[in-house]
Amino acid sequence: MDILIGVVAFFAGGLITWFIIVKALNSRARKIVRDAEAEAEIIKKDKILQAKDKFLELKAEHEKEINNRNAKMLNLENKLKQKETAFSQRMEEYQRKKKEVDTIRENLSTQLELVEKKSEDLDKMLKQQISQLESVSGISADEAKDMLMESLKAEAKTEAMSYINDIMDEAKINANKEAKRIVLNTVQRVATETAVENAVTIFHIDSDEIKGRIIGREGRNIRALEAATGVEIIVDDTPEAIVLSAFDPMRREIARLALHQLVTDGRIHPARIEEVVNKVKKQVEEEVIETGKRTAIDLGVHGLHPELIKLVGKMRYRSSYGQNLLQHSRETANLCAIMASELGLNTKRAKRAGLLHDIGKVSDEDPELPHAILGMKLAEKYKEKPDICNAIGAHHDEVEMTTMIAPIIQVCDAISGARPGARREIVEAxxxxxxxxxxxxxxxxxxxxxxxxxxxxxxxxxxxxxxxxxxxxxxxxxxxxxxxxxxxxxxxxxxxxxxxxxxxxxxxx
Structure with missing residues (x-):
């Protein structure tokens, strides 16, 4: 019985508890709904306010844009009114000037009629006078006109020939004076030394004891040196000096430098001689290229092909009738630049052609050709301009001159070689x-x-x-x-x- 009462009490308590929980949940749900409705109302009011603000903002922008457009339209209307006013004024001015022109035209027409009438009267009078002259002179007017024209032609021809002769004489005198002035100015502005190189080089030594070491046992050292360089080495009683004899300046320079290194080093024997000579040959070749580059830079001649630079450097060790070829070419280049400047021609082209005009003398290619033709072919080979090539080939008249630079090169080459003491024909032969x-x-x-x-x-x-x-x-x-x-x-x-x-x-x- 007690158990039954407990079970009933348990279920009764659970039921009461369930009712209480349900009531509490319903109350909370109603509160959540009220809160959501209140929040929704607040959001709704905010959105309405935002929409009103946006509307007012758009309305203000629209009104502003309308006002701007109205202002522009007003400005355009004012400008149009100004233009209409100006146009009206111009039309009035045009009408006034048109009336003036019409008045002047009427006056001119009247005057023209008077002139035509007077012209007709003059023609009649002229015809009457011509008829009277024809009857008096016995010749017609056309015949008199022809006679007058022939007389005037003969007189004009005589005067024209006299005038032409005077002009020709004056032109010849002025041309000779101008040519002499240009040549004299060119020669005076370029001054160079004209010392002639010899066929020997003196190698100075500190003491005569070194001569024996250079000669070597039974002359083997000197023979090896002569065979390697192609230079005759003369060891005689001249104190503290050895003579190097050869017609080729480059060979003499190689022998001089080789001797200097051998004497400085102290080891002098055939094997060492060959080693030093080969080394010096390479040094001289590098010096040749450096000389060519330095010459081109000094003269302002740019863009030369490396082979042409090498040929320019070789000129240092060549002579033309005893005159150093590099010195001659530099002098010719400067002369050409000055003369071209006097004549209003391209000075850079003239200087370039003057420097390269004798490159055929230092080239080993095809020695049977004249040096001017060979130089022209080398210039063409290394992509020089046609006017430069023609100037090189024509400076001894082997080819026809086709540019204004060519005669300048020929003249300046002759000026450089014609200086007193510059050349010796015997040495060149x-x-x-x-x-x-x-x-x-x-x-x-x-x-x-x-x-x-x-x-x-x-x-x-x-x-x-x-x-x-x-x-x-x-x-x-x-x-x-x-x-x-x-x-x-x-x-x-x-x-x-x-x-x-x-x-x-x-x-x-």
Missing amino acids: YIKRLKDLENLALNYPGVLKTYAIQAGRELRVIVGSEKVSDKEAEELSFDIAKKIQTEMTYPGQVKITVIRETRAINYAK
């Missing part, structure tokens, strides 16, 4: 004979190098041991001697020495 002597022997097969020494009294021919035997070397010496006798003119006798050297080289590793 001597050097040409020695070059011909070397080239004659160099054409034989197996010949590696040729050197003309002893002022052309001895020709040393170096041959390859693998190409020429001992017997062939003797025959080669005989053949060269015969060819020199038949083809060349020379004083005294020429000694031909053929050198055949065999070397066996191995390396220990």
Whole structure:
């Protein structure tokens, strides 16, 4: 019984609790709904206010835009009214001027009629006078006109010929004066030394003891040095000096520098001599390029091909009739620039052509061609301008001059060479004979190098041991001697020495 009462009480308490919870949940739900309705009302009011503000803002912008448009329209209306007023004034002015023009036109018409009438009266009077003159003179008016014209033509022709002759004479006088002025100004503005180079170089030494070391045992050092450089080395009683003799200035310079290095180093023997000479040759080649670059920079000649720069540098070691070729070319370039400036031509082109005009003298290509033609071909090969090439080729009249620069190059070349003491014909002929002597022997097969020494009294021919035997070397010496006798003119006798050297080289590793 107690258990039943407990169960009933439990269920009764749970039911009461459930009612209480349901009531509380309903109360809370109603509160949430009220709060949501209140919040929704607030949001609604905010949105309405925002919409009103946006509307007012848009309305203000619209009104502002309308006001701006109205202002622009008003401004345009004012401008249009001003233009209409100005147009009305111009129309009035036009109408007034038109009336004035019409009045002037009527007056002119009246005056024109009077002039035509008077002209007709004058024509009648002129015809009457002409008829009277014809009856008096016995010739017609056309015949008199022809006679007058012929007389005037003859008189005008005589005066014209006299005037033309006067002008021609004056032009010749002025042209001669102007040409002399330009040449004199050009010569006066370019002053250079005209010292002539010799065929020998003096190598100074500190003491005569070094001479013995340079000569070497049984002369082997001096022979090796002469064979390597192609320069005759004269060791005599001259105190503290050794003479280097060769017609080629580059060979003399190589021999001088090699001797300087050997004497400074102290090791002088054939192997060391060959090593130093080869090293010095490379140094001189680099110096040639540097000289060419420096010359081009000094003269303001830019954009030269590297091979042309090398040829310009080689001019330092060449001479033209005893005159240093680089000095001559620099002088010619400066002369050309001044003369071109006086004549109103391109000074840079003239200076460029003046510098390059003798490059054919230092080139080893095709020695049979005249140096001007060879120089022109080299310039064309290395993409120089046509007017530069023509000026180079025409400066000795081998080709026709087609540009204004060409005669300037010819004249300035002659001016540079014509300075007192600048050139010696005998020296140039001597050097040409020695070059011909070397080239004659160099054409034989197996010949590696040729050197003309002893002022052309001895020709040393170096041959390859693998190409020429001992017997062939003797025959080669005989053949060269015969060819020199038949083809060349020379004083005294020429000694031909053929050198055949065999070397066996191995390396220990």
